[in-house]
Amino acid sequence: MSLRIAVIAGDGIGPEVIREASRALTTVAAASGRSLSLTEFPWSADHYLKTGETLPKGALAMLQERFDAILLGAMGDPRVPDNRHAADVLLGLRFQLDLYVNYRPVKLFHERLCPLKAVTPPDVDFVVFRENTEGLYVMMGGNFKKDTPDEVATDVDLNTRKGVERIIRHAFEFAVRTGRGRVTMSDKSNVLIHAHDLWQRTFRAVAAEFPKIEARHLYVDNLTLQIVRDPRQFQVIVTSNMFGDIVTDLAAGLQGGLGMAASGNIHPGKLSLFEPVHGSSPPLAGKDVANPMGAILTAGLLLEHVGWAEEARRVEEAVAWAIRNDALTPDVGGRLGTRETGEAIAARLR
Ligand code: IPM
Ligand code: MN
DSSP states (O other), X not given: OOEEEEEEEESTTHHHHHHXXXXXXXXXXXXXXXXXXXXXXXXXXXXXHHHSXXXXXXXXXXXXXXXXXXXXXXXXXXXXXXXXHHIIIIIHHHHHTTOOEEXXXXXXXXXXXXXXXXXXXXXXXXXXXXXXXXXXXXXOEEEESTTSTTOEXXXXXXXXXXXXHHHHHHHHHHHHHHTOOEEEEEEOTTTOTTHHHHHHHHXXXXXXXXXXXXXXXXXXXXXXXXXXXXXXXXXXEEEOHHHHHHHHHHHHHHHTSGGGOOOEEEOTTSOXXXXXXXXXXXXXXTTTOSOOHXXXXXXXXXXXXXXXXXXXXXXXXXXXXXXXXXXXXXXXXXXXXXXXXXXXXXXXXX
């Protein structure tokens, strides 16, 4: 049966990197004689400014009915000051599709991409599982006496036993499935003595079910230091929504920058959404300089999720090949454009 992918290119460099990710998908499918369809949706800042529409009514049911996966470029545009469209589309899909696993592999493909001294590819190979449906992202809170000298403002860090438990359990199950021996949970339970104590208690309870996996805890400030000091310590990291957001930008730095980092917003067994970690980067848009590798690797994660394991492996291998052969954009020390880099990767996939 044909694999049906909904494509939301989004804003800024989104359309340019998604063009190359789409090229990789259609090429790898053709090379293995499998069928795949890409259907584009215009949801973006342009579309919002033109029509007032962010994520249209009925979009959710339509996507669930007609597609096997969603590929998204990037969302964010300075013309939409509060980025309402991005909140509605990206966060809306994360929450409404209940995509509780934010899967962010951190993998160094070539020594010269890493800013740390004497760090080689086997030293940077871990996965961050970021909780993706609650925490500080729920947008609960408010202002009191707004725009006066007495203003009060709050945002609530909302954590549920169910939400914390399912992401921690997912991290342990992934460790077992992929033969990784250690799971590190990171929180700030020394200060957030209620919400993050829930993480502590839940982590201990779930870890007890996996006696063969080493369970380690680091406060998040120490985690950021340790990732830079010695990334070899990490195999699987599980953390909250906001900390995961911050830690994965830091970790992207070890891989060659944001242009290299891939991610999946996943509900196991259900319709899931795949987007590179980088944003829309408005200053780079339309210049053919954005690095398409993060988006192409993201397309690889999509294939892995829908069970196209061999095609997923081939996409990753083609990116590794391009890096070895200097088919690189300027952000990672190369001279090629977005399109030429994507074409080099597609040529390898053919
Ligand atoms: C990410 C992004 C998003 C987030 C923004 C665009 C809302 O930074 O996917 O990491 O904070 O989750
Ligand atoms: Mn982020």
